[in-house]
Amino acid sequence: MVGIFGGNDSQTRTITLFSIDSSLLQGAFNAKLAQNAVARGVAPTAASSRGPDVIAPWDKPTGLLDLPDELGEHLSRNNLFAGTGEGLRSDLTKTQENLFRMWKGMKKMQALAAFAAEDKRADLVRGQLQKQFERYESEIFDFVGKAQLSGVKLIAGPLETKAETDARIPRSSSEYEGRRLMGSVGDAVPGLDTNTRFNINVTKSDGSVFDIAIDLADIGASKTLGNISEHINTQLEAAGVTTRFFTYGDGEGKFGLKVTRSILEEVVLTPVDGDAAVYVAGTSGNGEFAKGSVRKFTDLDGTMTQAFDAKTEVEDGVSRIAASALGPNGELFVLGTTSGDIGGQVVGGEKDVFLTRYDAAGNEVWRRLVGSTDTAEGYGLAVSDDGSVAISGRANKPLTEASPDNGINSFVTLYDSGGEAQWTRHTGPQAVDAAFAVDFDADGNVVVAGASAGALSGQTHQGGQDAYLQRLSAGNGSVLDQIQFGDAGSETASAVRVADGLAYVAVNDDGQGVVNVYDVNDLAAGPTQTITVGGAGExxxxxxxxxxxxxxxxxxxxxxxxxxxxxxxxxRLTHSGGADGFVARLDEASGTMDFGAYLGTAEADRIRGLAIASTGEIYVTGETEGNLDGNNLVGSRDGFISRMDANGAPQTTKTYSGINGRVDSNAIVIDEKGDSALTRLGLGHGNIGDIGSLTVTSTSAVRPGMSFSMAVDDGPLRRIDIEADDSIRWVAFQMNRVLGRDGLVEVKREGDHEYLRVNARSDSKISLRGGSEGFDALPGLGLKETDIFGPKMKERDDVFALGFGKFVNLLDFEAAADARDHMGFALKQIEKAFDSLTASNEDPLARRRREALLERPPAQIQKQIANFEAALARLSG
Incomplete structure (x- = not known):
């Protein structure tokens, strides 16, 4: 209609390709005005029907604000709609007034987005622009919610008829899929010449147990996947169990074995023969390309063969792995930090801590997120003999409701063997602190080592940064004993091991290494032995x-x-210059160094991980920026794994590169039977059906005590609390109790995962709102605060949705361009709502005449337009 299509198109982008005389453009513009004038003379428009002085703001030929001149205003704290009511007629209806004001305010937003999308100066204040844009969005929601509108219905967000959780919750499965290692089911599986035996233990629900011994040597020379599965199934059938092995492929030319079992059978795979294998964990790549990486190495006595490199893939972010540990059944646990959603689990803040369990073949079994709503980082990891897992790190916000908000504080979380969190404890003053390492004592208590810039409860801050050591109760995480130590300088407890009632703590003290030994049951008594590593001045x-x-x-x-x-x-090697990696053996009784062994180049080198094999051999991992021990540097910084004899003399060193030539190798563990017939077949060790706890709080970033609220048709909000043992189906049940007949929450399936779908019925409105700050369950579920409308709402002509809801931003030029275009869409929605108020009252015959003339203006005007178009064509030709 006139006034909308005749004014500025807020979605139009202008690109200047050549110079045009200004008088020519002015003439073309005047012709367009003449065309509009003809249309106005035929029939009154929505604007003119309200009187000659009532002109909608979009009918005025005004461009975007000259934002650089208005930048100060936009970055001020003024409300988006401040001053938008100036100059309005006093006889306007409340609906007309509110629509006018919304349009004017949103025009400011469009100018802000255009500046962020088109002006290089925006990079200087992009963060401030984004905050202002977010504040404006919030003010739009407030304005729309409070505006008095008659005859039209405005929705600040999108007109959604359903909402789905992005979080994917695993469901139990009777199938276990191994790694796909072969190019064909008819190819012989390598590495099955010596290690050929393993056991399959099947326990039925009635308690009966079946032990089936498998020896692949019985097959003969042709050990293909097909022959192996047939041989195993023959043994299983003879034993009278229903579990079976099958070959399967991935559609990309890779094949492996999968195990299908009855839900009434528990299946455990155990190697009889096996060689040692080493797992190295860290990060491949850096910056925006960083990915957590787990590499497995076999043939340790030979050239060291990399069996796999399992990357931690995330969406729109990076991942890093800091620590690893081996479980009692050969499980591998890794701890890291992610800034993006990971494997169907939605990160609720900027960064979250993840704990992943792999089997011996590198198949992911389960993953846990700590559930940070701000920023958290993981550093320390330990696994007890019963499979309990302790992790440590630091978090910017409390992870439990009982914890004070003291800024960046240490945290420790204890999980049971199924990956269900038992407790989380924050330990820290109102100062920055972090827990860098953990271990278990003989009673299952957790021993924590870290650093603090303030005094822990009951302790004295010595100045600068102090180291600390704590023992936390296995039952509830309460502090059983602790000590804080240091001086005016900087001390950090970087690593801890507990054995035979003693706690061994590695401390970095102002450039020197120190090892303190404590009675684990009396930390407060101080160290029983202190050994210094490295000379003063180094x-x-x-x-x-x-x-x-x-x-x-x-x-x-x-x-x-x-x-x-x-x-x-x-x-043993000598020092090569600069900073070299080292291994030192210390004698606890005398407090002296038995030997020190270097591993390095003339460039920067560092050892980060250390493991001692049952043979006494020493395995280390780290990074080098030079040609290390006969290996040429491939990238800018390579990772390495080195096997030394018991006296520190290198036997084999292997280097490897990563994404963009960058590797961080942070941790190493040894599995004495990690290279077995099972792993050569792509199968893990242990209970193949054990995928851990399936509660919402275990399989998502939602923590116990988090909540969200729902309302129907602007009624009262009803809170839904998430408890530790809630399943996804129980959450759906609670939501349906709130909705009654006005909506339905369904549990949908996607492969081996489930998710929630929220539907509104008829013309109902369902509102989803978050919980309290730091304890909002919506982000962890992959939901946003939104309104969901029944399908009948889409059929109404008087409903207009603006589509806001933090779906666009100004964080870079491309995103800002999307935001600018979205503002054009939102402005058009206001214009359509405005015009719809009188469209139903317009005479149909008059409207048809006006539309016909709009399509074909009088001959004189057509000729004038044609002349200007021809002139433009000559210029561009």
Whole structure:
């Protein structure tokens, strides 16, 4: 209609390709005005029918604001709609007034988005622009919610008829799929010449147990996937169990084995023969390309073969792995930090901590998120003999309702063997602190090592940054014992191991490495032994610590000190200059160094992870920026794994590169039977049906105590609390109790996962609103605050949705362009709502005449337009 289509098109982008005389443009513009004038003379428009002085703001030929001149105003705290009521007639209806004001305010928003999309100066204040844009969006929702409108219905958000959770909750399955390692089911599986035996233990629901021994040597030379599955199934059938092995492919030319079992049968796979394997965990790539990485190495006595490199893939973010640990049945656990959604689990804040369990073949079993609503990072990881898992790190916001909001504080979480959180404890003053390492004592209590810039409860801050050591109760995480120590400088407890009633703590103290030994049941009494590593005036950092149970302590890290005891003898290497990686063996009784062994180049080198094999061999991992031990540097910083004999002499060193030539190798563990017939077949060890707890709080970023609210047709909000044992179906049941007949929450399936779909019925409105700050369950479920409308709402001509809801932003030029275009759409919705108020009252015959003339103006006007178009064509030709 006139006034909308005749004014500025708020979605139009202008690109200048050549110079045009201004008088020519003015003439074309005047012709357009003449065309509009003819239309106005035929029939009154929505604007003119309200009187000659009532002109809708979009009928005025005004362009975008000159934002650079208005930037100060836009970055002020003024309300979006401040001043938008100035100049309006006093006889306007309330609906007309509110629509006018909304349009004017949103025009400011469009100018803001256009500046962010088109002006390079926006990069200087982009963060401030984004905050202002978010505030404007919030003010739109407030204005629309409070505006008095008659004859039209405005919706600030999108007109959605359903909402679905982005979080995907795993469901139990009777199938277990191994890694797909072969190019054909008819190819012989390599590596099955010596390690050929494993056991299948089947326990039925009635308690009967079946032990089936498998020896692949019985097959003969042709050990293909097809022959192997047939051989195993023959044994299973003879035993009278229903579990079966099958071959399967992925559609990309890769094949493996899968196991299908009855839900009445528990199946455990156990290797009889096996060789040692090593897992190295860290990060491949850096910056926006960083991905958590788990590499498995076999053939340790030979050239070291990389069996796999499992990346932690995330959506719109990066992941990093800081620690790893081995479970009692050969499970591999890794701890890391992610800034993006990961495997169907939605990150509710900026960064969250993830704990992932893999089986021995590298198949992911389950993953847990701590559930940070702001920023959290994971550092320490330990697994007890019963399969309990302790993790540690730091979080910017409390992870439990009982914890005070003291800023960046340490946290420790204990999980049971199924990955269900038992407790989370924050330990920290109103100062920055972090928990860098954890271990278990013999009673299952958690021993924590970290650093703090303030005094822990009951402790004294020595100045600068102090180290601390705590023992937390296995039952509830309460502090059983603790000690804080340091001086005016900087001390950090970086690693801890507990053995035989003693806690061994690695401390970095102002450039020197120190090992303190404590009675684990009396930490407050202070260390029983202190050993210094590295000389004064040098820089020595300890990253890892292990003990052998025979009075020897092993530490590893990096140092500039070239004078370690025993270097250069018994096959050990000398210092190569700069910072070299090192391993040192310390004698607990005497408090002295038995030997120090270097591993490095003339460039920067560091050892981060350390493991001691049952043979006494030493395995280390880290990074190098040079040609290390006969290996040429591939990227800018390569990772490495090195096997040393019990005296620290290198036997084999293997380097590897990563994404964009960058690797961080942070942790290493040894599985003495990690290379078995099962893993060669792509199968793990242990209970193949154990996928851990399936509660919402275990399988998503939602924590116990979080909540959200729902309302129907602007009625009162009703709160839904998430408890520790809630399943996804129970959450759906609670939501349906609120909705009654006005909506339906369904549990939908997607492969081996489930999610929720919220539907409104008829013309009902369902509102989803978040919980309290820091304890809002919606982000972890992958939902946003929104309104959901019944399908009949879409059929109404008087309903107009503006489509806001934090779907667009100004964080870069491309995103800002989308925001600018969205503002054009939203402005058009206001214009359509305005015009719809009188469209139903317009005489149909008059409307048809006006529309016909709009399509074909009088001959004189057509000729004038044609002349200007021809002139423009000549200029552009």
């Amino acid at each position: 820089t020595t950092r300890i990253s890892a610590i292990e003990v052998d149970g025979a009075g020897k302590i092993f530490v590893a890290g990096d140092t500039t000190d070239s004078t370690f005891t025993g270097a250069g003898t018994d096959g």
